[in-house]
Amino acid sequence: MSNGLSDSSVGRKVLMALSGFFLLFFLMQHFVINLFSVISADLFNEISHFMGTNGLIQFVLQPILIFGFLFHLAMGMYLERKNSAARPIKYAMDKPSENSNWMSRNMLITGIMVMLFLALHFYDFWFPEIKTKFIDGDWSGLHNGEFRYWEELHHKFQDIIRVSIYCVAFIFLALHLSHGFQSAFQSVGFNHNKYTPIIKKLGTLYAIIIPFGFIFIALFHYFTQN
Amino acid sequence: MDLTLKVWRQKNREEKGRLETYKVTGISEHASFLEMLDIMNEQLIKEGTEPVAFDHDCREGICGTCSLYINGEAHGPDRKVTTCQLHMRMFKDGETIYIEPWRSAAMPVIKDLIVDRSSFDRIQQSGGFVSVNTSGNTQDANALPIPKMNADKAFDAAACIGCGACVATCKNSSAMLFVAAKVSQFAYLPQGKVEAKQRVLNMVEQMDIEGFGNCTNTGACEVECPKSISIEYIAKMNREFLSASCSSES
Incomplete structure (x- = not known):
């Protein structure tokens, strides 16, 4: 008479939280690496070349990341469908803002906005990278004898429309993270009188530092060439 | 106070229902x-309209x-x-008040403002109890030492009136706060630990x-709970569930 983890409501939210933790960790390392593009072009090139050519990262971690992202997305959609079915008739008058914040109620909207942004992000960076390495077979990371990574990144951010889309997307990401971070801890059963308030503060910090840090990086590249 | 009431009227489970003013x-x-x-219903009876059905019993919050x-x-x-x-002092004179039944697929409307909450009963029947031998040899509960903090937490969870x-x-019509309170109430006590998993x-x-x-951890439930049951009990239930899922032999 017992549910498996993946076919019970509690189990599914635990899995949602675990994939969320994984994505939080990924996002942090992505941010730290990108931050090097502001500090030193050479260092950024070195790290990017390592990340882009290391077998473990390319053939093990990258597929896990793609799976983790798709799982988080698919599970989010699935849960939303079930949740919507749990209340077929809506209230004529409802005041949800009296007892919960907008971010916690709209994770699907903020999540979909981030996903739409990722389509552009993949078009900008990931697909060209895949083409260069796997179709053209060029793993050198060089263009005209020099590392191409920093130049490619810098060049992308000369367009104000692209920079604006990135900035708006990061605001949606911040909204998503501001609930997601602390919510993931609650979902795996971590709730403590002393530590939960600290986790909530850390979540707010994370949701500000990472997305607005990305905005800073995008604006840095835009303003240093315009 | 003079008020305009928008009240949900529905003859039975099958009828679609609508708001009446x-x-x-x-x-x-x-x-x-x-x-x-009650005053509104007396008025409706005098007018020859069927009074609005709504649930009530103790009228003292328990x-x-x-x-x-x-x-x-x-x-x-x-x-x-x-x-x-x-109390009506929470409203303003002349205000329009919307009065609707609970909305949940698991708690369908039976009539007007009354919903069928037997889904909660079935959840309770599936495990919200402690099995004891009532042959007369039942141990005195006070004979078991229980840490004060656990007793307090169990008591706070037991405050749930369902x-x-x-x-x-x-927003998801989730019953996790209710189930978490019922699970935790027993999980904190030695008598409940035996069947906890x-x-x-x-x-x-x-x-x-x-x-x-x-x-989805919006926290709306703990704000609206009349007995202030905290969502820390949902985390407790999540822990209990995870642990039981990994170690239960059945």
């Missing part, structure tokens, strides 16, 4: 919300029978109260069968 006049601000509904989604909030705009403890406000207010697995399974939604 009624005017009530001369309501005292000291009247409880249910007393105001039975959990009165429900009602009032002006967009479970049990109305006041906090830590049931509808019978809600009114369903958590389900009604949750099977209890949480069975109660969560029954909750899912009933068609309640999934928790």
Whole structure:
């Protein structure tokens, strides 16, 4: 008479939280690496070349990341469908803002906005990278004898429309993270009188530092060439 | 106070239902919300209209029978109260008040403002109890040493009156706060530990069968709960469930 983890409501939210933790960790390392593009072009090139050519990262971690992202997305959609079915008739008058914040109620909207942004992000960076390495077979990371990574990144951010889309997307990401971070801890059963308030503060910090840090990086590249 | 009421009317489970508008006049601000509904019903009877059916019993905030989604909030705009403890001073003269039943697929409307909450009963029956031998040799509960903190936590969880406000207010119609309170109430006590694993697995399974939604940690339930049950109990249930899922032998 017992549910498996993946076919019970509690189990599914635990899995949602675990994939969320994984994505939080990924996002942090992505941010730290990108931050090097502001500090030193050479260092950024070195790290990017390592990340882009290391077998473990390319053939093990990258597929896990793609799976983790798709799982988080698919599970989010699935849960939303079930949740919507749990209340077929809506209230004529409802005041949800009296007892919960907008971010916690709209994770699907903020999540979909981030996903739409990722389509552009993949078009900008990931697909060209895949083409260069796997179709053209060029793993050198060089263009005209020099590392191409920093130049490619810098060049992308000369367009104000692209920079604006990135900035708006990061605001949606911040909204998503501001609930997601602390919510993931609650979902795996971590709730403590002393530590939960600290986790909530850390979540707010994370949701500000990472997305607005990305905005800073995008604006840095835009303003240093315009 | 003179009020305009928009009240949900529905003949039975099958009928679609609609909001009807009624005017009530001369309501005292000291009247409880249910007393105001009594006055409205007397008025409807005098007019030859069928009175509005609504749930109520103890009228002192302990039975959990009165429900009602009032002006967009479970049990109305006041906090830590049931509808019978809600007073008309929380409203303004001339105000329009929306009165709707709990909305959840797992708690269908039976008539007007009354919903069928037997899904909660079935969840309780699936594990919300302690099996004891009642042959006369039952051990005195006080003979078992229980840490004060655990006793307090169990007591706070046991304060749940099963009114369903958590389900009604949750955007996902999730029953996790109710189930978490019932699971935790026993999990903190030595008498409940014996069946703890099977209890949480069975109660969560029954909750899912009933068609309640999934928790997304908005925290709305603990705000609207008339007994202030904290969502820390949901985390407790999650821990209990995870541990039982990994170690239960059945």
